[in-house]
Amino acid sequence: MILTSLKLVLQYFSQCYIVLDALDECGERLDPGHTLRVITGWALHDLHLLVTSQKEKDIEDAIIDFMKSPLDLFSISLESDQIDPDIES
Secondary structure, X not given: OHHHHHHHHHOOOOOEEEEEOOHHHXXXXXXXXXXXXXXXXXXXXXEEEEEOOOOOHHHHHHHHHHHOOOOOOOOOOXXXXXXXXXXXX
């Protein structure tokens, strides 16, 4: 229901940015791979999607599986000894 409503709203804009921040902090975990496939399946032009999460097995597996799609996708890891303490705090 919410994804259907989101799609209807996004169709009114020429540029769309969706930020799914901190997937690892969701209390009720849904399949992030399914949600990403639904959103990208809309084939909206100029839709930009940013997904962030700490490394958690279920999320990482879903995103790795999603990254195998033929879309223009890339991932960036921000894990490092310099960044980790900042993220933790």
